[in-house]
Amino acid sequence: MNILFQVALRNVFRNRRRSLFTLSALVVGLAVVLMITAVANSFHRFSVENAVNAKLGALQIHRSGYMNNLSLNPLSFKFEYSRDLLEKIESVRGVKAASGRIAFRGLVSNGRNQALFFANAVDVSREEKVCPRWLGALTLGSSALLSTDSAHAMVGHELARSLSVAPRAGVPAEGDASFIEAAPVEVASDTLNLSAASPEGRQNAVDVQVKATIRSLLPIEEKRSMVVPLSLAQSLLGMAGKVTEIAVAVDELDEISTVQRELQLVLGSEYEVSSWADVQPFLRDIVFRQRVMIAIVSVILFVLVLFVIANTMTMAVFERTREIGTMLSVGIKRGQIQTIFFSEALFVGVVGGFIGLVLGLVGVLITHRIGIPFGSVGFERGILRPFLTLEFVVAAFCVAVLCSGIAGIFPAKRAAGMNPVDALRSN
Amino acid sequence: MANTETHSTLTNAPNANAIIDIRDLRKVYQLGKTSVEALRGVNFEVSEGEFTVVLGPSGSGKTTLLNIIGCLDRATSGTYRLDGEDVSQRDFNELAEVRNYKIGFIFQNFNLIPVLNVLENIEFPCLVRKEQQNRAELRERVRALCAEVGLERFMKHRPDELSGGQRQRVAIARALITQPRLVLADEPTANLDSKTSDQILELMQRLNRQHDTTFLFATHDPRVMDLARRTVRIKDGLVQPD
Numbered sequence: 168m169n170i171l172f173q174v175a176l177r178n179v180f181r182n183r184r185r186s187l188f189t190l191s192a193l194v195v196g197l198a199v200v201l202m203i204t205a206v207a208n209s210f211h212r213f214s215v216e217n218a219v220n221a222k223l224g225a226l227q228i229h230r231s232g233y234m235n236n237l238s239l240n241p242l243s244f245k246f247e248y249s250r251d252l253l254e255k256i257e258s259v260r261g262v263k264a265a266s267g268r269i270a271f272r273g274l275v276s277n278g279r280n281q282a283l284f285f286a287n288a289v290d291v292s293r294e295e296k297v298c299p300r301w302l303g304a305l306t307l308g309s310s311a312l313l314s315t316d317s318a319h320a321m322v323g324h325e326l327a328r329s330l331s332v333a334p335r336a337g338v339p340a341e342g343d344a345s346f347i348e349a350a351p352v353e354v355a356s357d358t359l360n361l362s363a364a365s366p367e368g369r370q371n372a373v374d375v376q377v378k379a380t381i382r383s384l385l386p387i388e389e390k391r392s393m394v395v396p397l398s399l400a401q402s403l404l405g406m407a408g409k410v411t412e413i414a415v416a417v418d419e420l421d422e423i424s425t426v427q428r429e430l431q432l433v434l435g436s437e438y439e440v441s442s443w444a445d446v447q448p449f450l451r452d453i454v455f456r457q458r459v460m461i462a463i464v465s466v467i468l469f470v471l472v473l474f475v476i477a478n479t480m481t482m483a484v485f486e487r488t489r490e491i492g493t494m495l496s497v498g499i500k501r502g503q504i505q506t507i508f509f510s511e512a513l514f515v516g517v518v519g520g521f522i523g524l525v526l527g528l529v530g531v532l533i534t535h536r537i538g539i540p541f542g543s544v545g546f547e548r549g550i551l552r553p554f555l556t557l558e559f560v561v562a563a564f565c566v567a568v569l570c571s572g573i574a575g576i577f578p579a580k581r582a583a584g585m586n587p588v589d590a591l592r593s594n
Numbered sequence: 595m596a597n598t599e600t601h602s603t604l605t606n607a608p609n610a611n612a613i614i615d616i617r618d619l620r621k622v623y624q625l626g627k628t629s630v631e632a633l634r635g636v637n638f639e640v641s642e643g644e645f646t647v648v649l650g651p652s653g654s655g656k657t658t659l660l661n662i663i664g665c666l667d668r669a670t671s672g673t674y675r676l677d678g679e680d681v682s683q684r685d686f687n688e689l690a691e692v693r694n695y696k697i698g699f700i701f702q703n704f705n706l707i708p709v710l711n712v713l714e715n716i717e718f719p720c721l722v723r724k725e726q727q728n729r730a731e732l733r734e735r736v737r738a739l740c741a742e743v744g745l746e747r748f749m750k751h752r753p754d755e756l757s758g759g760q761r762q763r764v765a766i767a768r769a770l771i772t773q774p775r776l777v778l779a780d781e782p783t784a785n786l787d788s789k790t791s792d793q794i795l796e797l798m799q800r801l802n803r804q805h806d807t808t809f810l811f812a813t814h815d816p817r818v819m820d821l822a823r824r825t826v827r828i829k830d831g832l833v834q835p836d
Contacts, residue, residue, distance in 0.1 A: 170710075170714070170717075170718060170721040170722065171722070173709075173710075173714070174707065174709055174710065177709035177710075178709055181708070181709055489703075489705065490707060490708065492705070493701075493705040493706070493707060494707065494718075494722075495666075495690065496664070496666060496693060496699045496701075496705070497693065497694060497699065497718060497719040497722070497768070498690045498691060498692075498693040498694020498695070498719055498722060498723075499690065499694075499722045500687050500690050500691075500722075501686065501687065501690075503722055586667075587666045587667075588661050588666050588667050591666070591701070591705070
């Protein structure tokens with residue numbers, strides 16, 4: 168090994184306490200960055216999966232122009248819900264399932280009072296493959312919609328309360344529905360009347376039986392939302408065989424961009440394929456903002472680590488002034504002095520980075536195995552599983568080493584800039 | 595009695611036999627707005643193989659002169675030829691090269707590198723050179739030097755495991771490993787007991803004879819003065835005529 172690196176390496180071990188302190192700063196800094204990023208990643212994935220599996224679907228297909236004209240008459244963007252189209256969609260690599268929907272609004276009445284509603288009409292038999300948790304959080308006494316249901320509805324809990332309706336107790340829900348306690352409803356009936364306008368503006372009405380009431384995180388959903396079978400909506404709206412959107416589930420959420428591209432290619436310009444992020448930009452923005460916050464925290468941690476290393480290295484330079492003078496007297500060049508101190512910082516960076524990496528990964532692995540319990544109304548009662556991407560791990564390690572390198576530049580330059588006479592005179 | 599001789603009268607032409615040839619050397623330190631002239635036109639020569647002592651009281655300019663001779667510092671004006679080459683205008687890295695190839699240093703405080711063992715300390719000046727060293731050959735030279743200075747049993751020891759005398763022997767070996775034209779020794783016996791001082795001085799004198807290396811001492815030790823073949827006195831920034 169080059170004598171300069173030998174000197175650098177031995178000096179790291181020479182003052183063990185100080186090196187240990189510097190290493191600890193780097194180890195703790197990197198491990199904390201890895202841990203908080205892993206937990207944040209798991210929360211982001213949990214939130215996105217929850218939204219995708221509960222309501223959105225990973226991708227949504229609409230007639231071109233639908234997304235830009237939501238405020239006009241979304242029903243006018245109806246299209247044929249054919250087996251051919253579904254087969255075409257499901258033939259794309261990465262697509263797991265597809266299911267047709269109609270999103271519409273209208274008035275709901277119990278005969279005495281009426282209220283505005285926003286409904287999702289779903290193809291019940293297919294929907295559970297696209298959004299496994301589409302049933303949401305049903306209240307006790309509810310039962311889920313079945314594919315054989317044609318005049319039934321699931322109603323937001325607050326909407327049901329305001330209209331004094333509740334499901335008839337009895338048949339338990341199937342599938343993944345979770346049942347939760349809810350404030351008792353003063354029940355007058357289990358039947359409601361829905362009225363809505365067709366795409367052409369023709370009014371129609373239909374009676375539905377309330378099979379379930381749904382709880383949600385969002386008050387607007389509790390007060391206004393309904394889920395009805397697709398066939399009921401098609402009949403009510405005069406849209407036989409038509410839908411306004413097809414929700415698509417993908418095999419891997421991480422591959423969503425590729426699948427989106429492929430689908431768009433297969434379907435052509437007549438349709439537009441949107442991802443969950445396009446449909447729910449606020450969720451995408453929340454994820455983005457949280458990532459920015461984590462990045463800021465990480466940068467602050469790395470800057471602190473940088474200052475700790477720079478400080479201890481500068482102390483080392485002061486303590487070794489005469490040694491530097493000695494080396495200068497035997498003919499070492501300024502660049503070589505820099506190499507010694509820079510190598511010391513870099514060595515601390517590599518070792519500290521490696522230990523921090525191992526420690527952080529072990530922490531992530533343990534929390535991933537154990538899981539962090541997480542859940543609230545509207546969310547799946549689940550467990551967060553912290554995880555990291557390989558790219559981030561490599562980047563974090565490189566940044567840690569880079570920080571050490573940068574921290575070493577100033578002390579190394581200081582050491583190299585010493586006057587040999589003054590350095591030799593130092594005590 | 596000391597074997598002394600007066601320094602030669604200088605002519606304008608450079609002395610071909612001189613290892614050190616200093617002409618009208620001046621050094622001015624700027625301390626704020628005040629200028630302090632440490633050397634005021636020093637003329638001074640040392641021939642090859644000499645064993646010379648520089649004497650002078652504190653503040654006489656002796657240390658400044660030695661720093662310039664050792665290429666650790668540069669003069670404000672005047673010329674300094676080392677081994678026939680003018681080194682007065684060399685830059686920092688060029689002076690480092692001159693130090694590495696032509697000058698060996700022995701310090702009062704030994705100044706060894708604490709993380710290197712005896713062997714590594716001695717070979718260090720050769721290993722920092724640009725050109726690749728033949729490590730086996732170098733190690734052989736180091737071993738021979740260690741034997742010469744009586745350190746063959748301590749080659750793997752770190753400086754903190756050695757006595758003062760042993761450390762100074764390491765410093766001497768390190769000063770000689772590059773086969774320099776000049777060895778500068780600044781108070782080499784100041785931190786040693788009298789017995790060890792005698793041994794170290796005897797060793798340096800022997801090496802001076804064997805290797806024909808020029809030794810220049812800065813010391814107050816009368817034993818060194820007794821051994822010196824020549825004494826140069828410096829006072830108020832000027833070399834005093836004998």
